[in-house]
Amino acid sequence: MATTFRTRTILATTAATLLATVLSAPAATADSGSDQCTFSKTNHKYAGTPWALQRVNLDELWSQSKGKNVKVAVIDTGVDTTNPQLTHAVNGSLGVNLLPPKDSKHQPVEGAKSKPTTDTVGHGTRVAGIIAARPMKGTGFVGLAPEATIIPIKQNDAEGHGTATTLANAIQHAIKVKAQVINISQDTANAVTPGDDLHNAVNEALNAGIVVVASAGNDGLGGNVKKTYPASWDGVLAVAASDRNNERAAFSQSGDFVGVAAPGVDMISTVPKGGHCSDNGTSFSAPYVAGVAALIKAKHPKWTPREVVAQIEQTAERSIAGHDRLVGWGVVDPVRALTEDDHPIESPRSDAGLTHAEAPTPAKLTLGETPQQRTARIATYVAVGVGVLVAGLSGGAVAARDARRRRRALEART
Known part of the structure; x- marks a missing residue:
């Protein structure tokens, strides 16, 4: 029986659900228009700056890197290039659609023959926007790496037709087209351990110098702790979700395999046709980190995947020394990751990221x-x-x- 994969989002379960779900706007900035998420050219733009971007000094960040020419493979449900913020961010000629023409019951799969630059689910379009959406007048939303190039690899759909085999094939394609970063916002259903083919594909990508970023999973309610795949494999940067307080989002998966956390609550991003919607999940935390990885790769093209991952982990914001199973090494800090980068490192230090208060100067003793x-x-x-x-x-x-x-x-x- 094939191991199936599910996209890591709280609200997206089927295409029909996505089209009808009411999405809440972030409290940090006012949302304009209706909060009903629809896929149409008349869908409203998010006029303000999303909270996940308010926490970053973008001018300082982009003075270091904008991710120029770095190729990021988005292995997902496709990326719709009719959204104007993604039209020039996506290289469809390097992408591929790996969905099988028929499912196990020999029924046609919707969109199986479509291009990778279409997305009936909207999941992959959201993921791509967080990474590399281009600036656009009328909205404060933009990708963290606005000069990176998205390679769309359609590997899954709303019905979960993606398998360990198709995911392995997707990674192989990313290697073939020389991607420098791979984003995987999905994991195996029921935390099933996939076969060797997928694990081998991940290792091959790492050996090829590709940074592999994966969502940790959304089954963290009630303190649930379990490994998810491919996030828990060595070398993969597993990303949990954080909230506005830099604390683990209630749904975010916990475990020793978590590398870092990133914003994953009320995440504004691009949707098919145009405009923006809000969603929750580690699916949208992972591309936030993948965008940072693209910025680092553009600035330090010779750094290895291990060095890029260690840099992100070391410069994350922490409340305790060392690693934490809830948020890993801390909540990613894009500016620190790009400015505290004098030399590459192989692993983070336990005290890195902590703010040490200086002891008061003692008064001089005078007899x-x-x-x-x-x-x-x-x-x-x-x-x-x-x-x-x-x-x-x-x-x-x-x-x-x-x-x-x-x-x-x-x-x-x-």
């Missing part, structure tokens, strides 16, 4: 009077001495005068 007190005392002595001297001189002068007067009076009588 007796301080220099200031001594100066004041001497000044007082001098003032008193001068006063006494003046008084003594004045008194002496008066006594001498009186003595002269008495002597003259005595001489006059005699």
